[in-house]
Amino acid sequence: MNIDRFELEDFEIENTSVWSFPKRGKWATHDSKYRGNWSPYIPRNILKRYSKEDDLVLDQFVGSGTSLIEAKILNRNIIGVDINPKALKICEEKIKFDSNTKSNVTLRKGDSRNLDFLKSDSIDLIMMHPPYSNIIKYSEDIDGDLSLMKLDDFYKSMKLVAKESYRVLKEEKFCAVLMGDTRKKGHVIPMGFNIMNIFIEEGFILKEIVIKEQHNCRATGFWKTNSIKYNFLLLAHEYLFIFHK
Template identity: 55%
Template sequence: MGSGTTLVEAKLLNRNAVGIDINPQSVFKSETNLQFKCETQSKIYTKVGSASDLHFIKDNGIDFICTHPPYANIIKYSKDIEGDISLLDVDDFLCKMEIVAKEAYRILKKRKTCAIMMGDIRKNGKVIPLGFLVMNIFLQIGFVNKEIIIKEQHNCRSMQYWKKQNNDFLLLAHEYIFVFQK
């Protein structure tokens, strides 16, 4: 759940929401960001956990999933949290994303929506189409593609870092938002 932006929006829109993150610091930050008065009656829950194990959510119990996982081990989310997929190489990351996709499919109600933001990565000067690899995993699990939105990203904080890393190769200045339906 990162810093809880989606949960803040859910609260403002009077939606019930569950935020799950493997990093306890993110859960704490999200809970802090949710400490504002609002005229809504929404119920917002936060939990330290993994999207690969949602046993506490019943089958077909969720109306909408919105997720933005790390892009394999490009930026490490923690140093040593067990289950942190940002510590995995691409192949292990994709194996874990298959488990995540199965859990998402299990908990989502029929004809409801799952949106996932995912970008591509560059290793050793070559592009790895991580976004499309993850999209294919979700399709193989049984989701149907409703939309592919391309989000352009310019002037981000890490732009100079990536320019140095890529030796002036083209920067990956986009991410995909895959919108699936069960």
């Protein structure tokens, strides 16, 4: 597959703790068809700031492959893991393009809570966008799919994810996690900060908290009506936590 556009003429690496990308980003094979996938501007910024060419990167919630595309363009080697075979098939198609780099892209069906196929201290950068508990369900009955779990089980699973992430990451390297919050009975559940604390409890040091503004959420119309009716604020942000080992 030949792609005309890899680089962005107006791209500048972010240098504040608030990120906002109104344009989704449609270069290379990126698209927004996979619900809940992160904007390619996010992995591009993470890769450029926290890794270098030929590094080995891990994304254990690879989804539709946004991070794979960016790693391939930027000449980083990357391992993409997902428990959902449908996601991996999408990834296979997304990475079928020619580029001027020699990066290796590896796909693997696996459970983010158990990365036993990876050696300890072997990864140069981790970047992940886990499901936000069961807000969006990515499968119907896959055992171990975190997107099917209620909050308590989700937190327990993310503790195992954090533990494995710490194990496989090299010393002095970084782990980036994008996470949002949710509501229950009109009150905010601070899922983002709860996940942040889980990673800190497993040994990571918090380097940065980025506030990422959300744009064009599919449910905006429904929630806007209800926010007025029941008097609550729309959640229009996510957190990008940068952890240091």
